[in-house]
Amino acid sequence: MSLKVYSGAKGELVDFVPLEDNKVKMYVCGPTVYNYIHIGNARPFIVFDTVRKYLKYRGYKVTYIQNITDIDDKMINKANELGITVKELADKFSAAYLEDIKALNIETADVIPKATEHIESIITMVSKLIEKEYAYLIDGSVYYDVSKFAGYGKLSRQDMEEIQHGSRVDVDVEKRNPADFALWKAAKPGEPSWDSPWGKGRPGWHIECSAMSAEYFGPQFDIHAGGIDLMFPHHENEVAQSEAASGVSPSVKYWLHNGFITMDKEKMSKSLGNMVLCRDMVDKYGGETVRLYMLSGHFRVPLNFSEDLIVQASQGLKRLYNVTDRLENMLEVASAYPSDNDKKFMNSLQVYRDSFIESMDNDFNTPQAIAVLYNLAKDANMYLDNSGDKISADLINHTLNLFSEFGAVLGILRNIRKKESLPEDLMLLIREREEARRRKDWSRSDQIRDTLNSHGIRLNDTPYGVQWTKTVS
């Protein structure tokens, strides 16, 4: 079994082989921090975090970089609108962003470079591009001359002859060619700016990722990921910058682009205003539910958003927790020694692991991998149904561990084995109810059950006594 990823250039699956034995250098385009992230922004963060988790699971040593864009037109406009500095804006929404991804169980990146903290590297790269005559200077701004880079358009399969240039007017720009793009923008009055060989200014839109990835990874790295809309021009421009500056090609071995979250089939975006904030969904349904929803479709395919789909995901997550809770509860009455059937079931566990890996190996097919969890859930439930209290602790532990193992890759099921004991008063109520049930005092019994329900505790009467679980919010 080997990991395969889809190559846009070849239009087929290719073997994933890192540049350097088992080390993976991975760069994911991060947010521009001028607002809270919405559900659509969250998709690449979640899916590529899952890719990272899976790569680690498969034994790779992953270095994960995700930048924060803290200076550009949008930042400046928004700061002006709010009457605060760009720095204040960036600080506020960087912090919010970090909170949001934490709530989604996204691991912090190994490096979180910010554009404004890498001006030096950016200037160095721009200088090199001028030196090599890939870039030209006009009135304190520096532009990349696309015609100088032979492979331009390769990544996104754009034919420069056929491209239709936007009707949007670039007012103060005297580029030689409409496809040329700014590496360095001369400062306008009142804008944040930095000193450079070409006068005061700030970085262009695309250079930060090239400069920062080069600073931390060198001229070549394994995976570059981001939303599909970034493929052109952002990533195309990065390729042009990085490869022209370093002379090394390809700068990136595997490109991973995720499809959009759509609202009524339309792209969700800040500019269309049809967005749902990530934090609102997390507050309402929980981070794991949002994650499960996101991973319920393949990451390259558009995924529609509606609260109904989030509810579907939360029901699915509940199903998964029901079985792990059930297993945990049985631990209290489990036997010490595995029966022959138990051993058989434990041995069969490897089959689920194999299918899980097979699914994820296939271009990170999370929907298929999730189906493996449901199959395991069903089979474990069935086994529990049939074996009663004869089940062994070994089997339960093995099964729970497997759920945790899969959950760790997908970023869900963190609450397995996290069951806390109940407050004393609630425990007393449960005992009182047991007593009432013995007396067949059903009304008192049901009353207590309702009370506990209102505390978020669900009771299950089983042949082995009453068991409780917390209802998933």
Add this chain to the structure above:
RNA sequence: GGCGCUGUGGCCGAGAGGCUUAGGCAGAGCACUGCAAAUGCUCGCACCCCGGUUCGAAUCCGGGCGGCGCCUCCA
């Protein structure tokens, strides 16, 4: 106009030539239960349309039709 993605049962969503009943959610019935909850079983035999290839196509080819994205704000 160029490039790319996509069309699967009520909903979501994998699969990719002939056994996957994929899986999940919702619904119905049954079993279990004091009643529940949970769980299990059973059910709806789905693949946009038209041709073609093939012994056999949802899956390949051709042609339609529909939806979406990118073409310098955008994850």
